[in-house]
Every structure is written in structure tokens, then in C-alpha cells.
Amino acid sequence: MLLALLPLAGCGVYSFTGTNIDPSVKTFSVGTLQNNAANGPSFLSQRLTEDFKDYFQRNTTLKLVPRDGDLQFEGQVVAYDFAPAAIQSTDGQDRAGINRLTIQVRVKFTNTKDPKQDFEQTFQSNADFAATENVTTIVNDPTANRRITDRIITDVFNKSVANW
Structure with missing residues (x-):
């Protein structure tokens, strides 16, 4: 069993959570x-921000800091659209059979340790x-x-720390 893990010993950047974070990166904001x-909806901004922080804390060993982290995320919800996705004809009238809620979020990512990864x-x-x-x-x-x-x-x- 120990021999099976030896090939992973040289991979200091990869983790079992799927992240690919440089060891010099310690914090995120x-x-x-x-x-x-x-x-x-009015709650969307706060809920999205908190869920974002929670996800990164659960899935990395990075420490959350209020600002100026090694990895920095900022952005905004740019679209929140509710529209018909499938039309059904009933009694000669076209009506929505399915409605689709679509959310778009513009994210700016800054990696202070490796600016080539910024997006x-x-x-x-x-x-x-x-x-x-x-x-x-x-x-x-x-x-x-x-x-x-x-x-x-x-x-x-996945785009910022898993490099997928």
C-alpha cells in the first residue's frame, strides 16, 4: 500500500480534493x-458571497482574510433572468411548459503569486x-x-484552483 502512494510524494502541489494550489499560496479573499x-432578489448578493467563502474554506486549506489575499475574488451578478424554456400548445394556445431561471456572475480572479492565472x-x-x-x-x-x-x-x- 505504501508503495502505491510513493508516486504522489513528489507532487507537492496536487491534493486529494482536486486542487492545484501552489504551496506559497496561503490565503484568499x-x-x-x-x-x-x-x-x-435582495438576498442574492450576501448569500452568494457567503456561499463562495464557505465553498473555498471547505475544499481548500487556504485561510480566508478580509482583503488582499494571495488569491482574490471579486465580481457581480450581471443577469438574473426568468423566461419560458419550453412552449406547449394547449387548446390552440401556446403557453410555457417549463420556465428557466438563469443567473450570470462576472468574476475577476487575481492570483498574486502567479498573475498568469488571473482571469x-x-x-x-x-x-x-x-x-x-x-x-x-x-x-x-x-x-x-x-x-x-x-x-x-x-x-x-475549478477554473481558479483546480485548473480544469
Whole structure:
């Protein structure tokens, strides 16, 4: 068993969580991810920012600092759209059969130890809901929003520290 782990001994940067973080990187900071989307719920900014911090704390050994981390994240929600995704014809009338909630978040990532890894990119994810579900209920439901933002956070994580 010990012999099977020996090839990994020389890989000081890779971890079993899938991250590829330089050993000189010790901290990260996350600026408040502002909600600049015209129709996003008021809780979205705070919830997204806190979920972002939590995800990185759970999946790395990096220490969260208020600002000027070795890895720095900032950004904003740039789109929050609820629109029909599938049209059904009932009694000669076209109606939405499925509605889709789409969230886009623009993220600026700065790696102070390796500026070649810096990026600024928009990440997007969505979820579909039955047309019979109340739009207001979905928009104001933190759980429905979290399903979408969790995928965005995972994508940012993979691009920034997993190098996927």
C-alpha cells in the first residue's frame, strides 16, 4: 500500500480534493459579489458571497482574510433572468411548459503569486421549473437560487484552483 502512494510524494502541489494550489499560496479573499441584475432578489448578493467563502474554506486549506489575499475574488451578478424554456400548445394556445431561471456572475480572479492565472469571466448556470410553479415563490426561494449559484461557484473553483 505504501508503495502505491510513493508516486504522489513528489507532487507537492496536487491534493486529494482536486486542487492545484501552489504551496506559497496561503490565503484568499472574497469581495462582496454585488447584485447588479435589475430583477435579482435582495438576498442574492450576501448569500452568494457567503456561499463562495464557505465553498473555498471547505475544499481548500487556504485561510480566508478580509482583503488582499494571495488569491482574490471579486465580481457581480450581471443577469438574473426568468423566461419560458419550453412552449406547449394547449387548446390552440401556446403557453410555457417549463420556465428557466438563469443567473450570470462576472468574476475577476487575481492570483498574486502567479498573475498568469488571473482571469475575468462570466459564469452562468440555470435551473428549470414547471410552469405551474409560482414565479415569485421561485425567485424569492433561497434554495432554488442556491441550486444555480452552487454550480457557478463550483465552476469558478475549478477554473481558479483546480485548473480544469
